Amino acid sequence: MFDLIPPPLKNFLDSIFDPPATFLNMVIQYLNSVSLVAGKGINVNNYFSFFGYLPAPLGQVLSSLMAAVIFLALLQIVKAIMRMYGQIKSWVKWW
Numbered sequence: 103m104f105d106l107i108p109p110p111l112k113n114f115l116d117s118i119f120d121p122p123a124t125f126l127n128m129v130i131q132y133l134n135s136v137s138l139v140a141g142k143g144i145n146v147n148n149y150f151s152f153f154g155y156l157p158a159p160l161g162q163v164l165s166s167l168m169a170a171v172i173f174l175a176l177l178q179i180v181k182a183i184m185r186m187y188g189q190i191k192s193w194v195k196w197w
Contacts, residue, residue: 107115153161 153164156164
């Protein structure tokens, strides 16, 4: 299929597009390795090992409380982003 392109033109095109293609391949490899690490998750017990000294029901209550606080923080972030989106939309007046 690419035999129709003369070799000098093919070499010239390869010299132009090879660095971006190499960079994109490196990015893909890096993102693949990151996804492997992120897929394992974080062991919270390493950071909150003092919960291990508490009775099991109290530890579960504290873990649930921390999860609720994180969930509410994420909702606040989403709310702030939506508010910013509404302000930008009203400023631009393109709707």
